[in-house]
Amino acid sequence: HIVESGGGLVQPGGSLRLSCAASGFTSDYYAVGWFRQGPGKEREEVSCISSSDDSTYYADSVKGRFTISRDNAKKTAYLQMNSLKPEDTAVYYCGIDLHPHTTAQAMCVMQMGSWGQGTQVTVSA
Secondary structure, eight states: OEEEEOOEEEOTTOOEEEEEEEOSOOOSOOEEEEEEEOTTSOOEEEEEEOSSSOOEEEOTTTTTTEEEEEETTTTEEEEEEOSOOGGGOEEEEEEEEOOTTOOHHHHHHTTOSEEOOOEEEEEOO
16 A cells, blocks of 8 residues: 655745655565656656665656655655756656565666555646
8 A cells, every 4th residue: 555645736946745655565675666747748757766775766857856765664755856846747656666676777767566646746836
């Protein structure tokens, strides 16, 4: 079970932190990915973190602005989004993959795992 939260309306240049709460498994070795689908666009990868060594992957469009992290004790992942732009407007989805050796790049590029229902992020003045 995966539940995203933290979306909302924010002005350009503002910040939001998305959360992804997962349940139904006990392992600490799981990959997490954040993906988004903007209006009229295909779903795209945003950022991912690997199963085993916490290595990360970021799409070029968000590098330097977004940061992915997780708290294994809480089975919760986060996406800190700074310097938001109108083109960041999208429904943001969290994905979880329970394979213990999934790399961050594979998680993102292949859009792996099980997904939540998404949370809307709107960046507008």
